[in-house]
Amino acid sequence: xxxxxxxxxxxxxxxxxxxxxxxxxxxxxxxxxxxxxxxxxxxxxxxxxxxxxxxxxxxxxxxxxxxxxxxxxxxxxxxxxxxxxxxxxxxxxxxxxxxxxxxxxxxxxxxxxxxxxxxxxxxxxxxxxxxxxxxxxxxxxxxxxxxxxxxxxxxxxxxxxxxxxxxxxxxxxxxxxxxxxxxxxx
Numbered sequence: 001x002x003x004x005x006x007x008x009x010x011x012x013x014x015x016x017x018x019x020x021x022x023x024x025x026x027x028x029x030x031x032x033x034x035x036x037x038x039x040x041x042x043x044x045x046x047x048x049x050x051x052x053x054x055x056x057x058x059x060x061x062x063x064x065x066x067x068x069x070x071x072x073x074x075x076x077x078x079x080x081x082x083x084x085x086x087x088x089x090x091x092x093x094x095x096x097x098x099x100x101x102x103x104x105x106x107x108x109x110x111x112x113x114x115x116x117x118x119x120x121x122x123x124x125x126x127x128x129x130x131x132x133x134x135x136x137x138x139x140x141x142x143x144x145x146x147x148x149x150x151x152x153x154x155x156x157x158x159x160x161x162x163x164x165x166x167x168x169x170x171x172x173x174x175x176x177x178x179x180x181x182x183x184x185x186x
Contacts, residue, residue, distance in 0.1 A: 111180030114173050118164065123181065128160040131185070139185035150178050 115123070115133070122130040131138035142150060155174045157163035164174045 111176035
């Protein structure tokens with residue numbers, strides 16, 4: 001019987017301790033503002049007002065007007081527009097020789113630019129068995145297959161050469177670069 005009394009007393013003490021601890025925890029977690037605490041949420045408007053008050057004055061950011069930049073897309077559009085534009089002097093059905101040469105010059109320029117930007121990496125030194133620029137002997141078997149084959153291989157990739165058409169380079173630009181390299185090897 002003595003054992004039961006001790007067990008009951010111990011159990012009562014344990015439960016009492018648990019209830020008191022729970023009550024203190026709940027009381028500590030309750031966020032009553034009467035305790036003198038100032039929360040950051042309560043100070044947002046005051047902080048905003050202080051920041052605006054202490055901020056420097058806005059500067060006049062006037063910039064001189066500049067000329068528009070020419071991008072690859074704008075250059076392509078110009079080339080396309082120049083190729084599609086009818087010639088005003090072409091009333092009799094024949095264009096003067098100097099006007100007919102202008103689009104060809106533009107195509108050579110586009111081909112030379114793309115060669116200098118992209119193709120030169122492999123074709124200058126024959127990297128990955130690429131035919132060297134201007135090497136007629138290396139280019140002869142390729143030229144014999146025809147320009148359409150060269151265009152397809154350059155645009156879509158062939159053997160160790162990656163496809164050259166991408167988000168920045170159009171198929172027409174690749175064709176112009178092929179023409180440029182073929183003309184140097186012919």
